[in-house]
Amino acid sequence: MTNENAPYAWEEIEAQVRKAVLCQLSILQTFGPWEPKMFYLFAGLDTEDLDEVADAIDLSRHSLHRIARHAYGYAYQTEAWHLATGEDYHEVCCGILSGGYPQADAEGEPSPLYRPNDQPLLRMFETFVARWKLSNPKYHAGLSVRELSLLSNMTVPAVRTSLSKEGFKLEANYRADAGKDENGVLPEHDALVWLSRRRGFVPTRSHAPTKPTDQSLGENMSTWLHTLPFVDALAKIMSATGNDPAPLADSLIVDQDWMAGLVSGRPVEIDVNVLRRLARYFGAEESLFVGRAVQALIRLEQQAETTDSAA
Incomplete structure (x- = not known):
């Protein structure tokens, strides 16, 4: 699934999905029902030893793995870009990135979704959301500086400098939970113009021109x-x-x-x-x-x- 457009190999993302799944399993094992079958149903293995489960667990049984696979393809426009759906977007935006999936295990060890650590899995999901928003401007006010940085493969300071030099103006973002790199948004049209000038931006296939065959x-x-x-x-x-x-x-x-x-x-x-x-x-x-x-x-x-x- 990986191609040259992706900053992370799919194998690296998949390894972090495994860690995130194990964090959830750790929480269920420690704080969930005192029921051995629960562990078996979640892990698909006849053992309660987390060390044994870590490498043997079948990730394809878990929705997080499917969503991550779809999001990765769309975020980085691999050959599997078309698998992503609006349901995937909803699950990522309103669930995974909004605290719906554990950010730590039962002992407080951060998962790859823990925001302060800014791990590849988190950045991939945020890139997926940013690209989806770019393709659906009716439902979003615009793209934040962080989202522009993810799509252009530039740092946030570099994005701010570029926007200022080229005369692009950010509009207010009235989301109550907006972070410091999200407190202003660039409207979709301006975002497309700005991104089209960036060497590191990979056009979304639904946006990219289909050149005449002759x-x-x-x-x-x-x-x-x-x-x-x-x-x-x-x-x-x-x-x-x-x-x-x-x-x-x-x-x-x-x-x-x-x-x-x-x-x-x-x-x-x-x-x-x-x-x-x-x-x-x-x-x-x-x-x-x-x-x-x-x-x-x-x-x-x-x-x-x-x-x-x-x-």
Whole structure:
């Protein structure tokens, strides 16, 4: 699963997942029910000796291992990037990174999820959340300086210096639990612009442009957008690039109903960010694609309003 984009080998992450699982097992063994079967059910082994369990426990039985595998692929855009789901994001953001998984064992020995130690497992999960937020701007105010540092593979001070020099302004982060490196956020659009200039940033595959397979396809897309109604031009682009609405919506992480409406020529919400991502996905000229799409959607809105008024 590991590739050159990842700062940590999957084997290193998996070893830390094992430590985190053992911390939870230690707590259950010390403070949980006085029931031998509990240990067996958790560890999958007929022993109560933690030293024996450490290397023998089957991690594939544990949800933390599955979530970590999905998060690692998406965070570092390995060949398994597509396995991550919204449910994984929820479990990481609202559970694992919010104290839902033990940060120490029964004797207070820190787990790899203990925040002050800033271990690879914790940083990987935070990178996953940062990248997911970048792909879902509707549900988030922006990216914090720490999140930008994780995605760009830069230090927090270096990120702050770069943002200041390049004129990017952070907006207030009103989260009550925001840390010192999270008390300001950069809006998604600005974050994408800034990250695109960083050598260490690996574009998210749903954001990365899909280059035309040949020059004629790019020229055809331009011709279609210039000469055909947008819905017809989009139909030709979808056919030429071998895309269907539902899989395309999943790839770009957008609502399937919205994508189906756009493709079929129904009025949908004008979302410039998603339209820009769609243009980059096809490898179409962004300003032309987005401009024609917005014009078409405004006309559809006006037609719908006229119909409602007449009724």
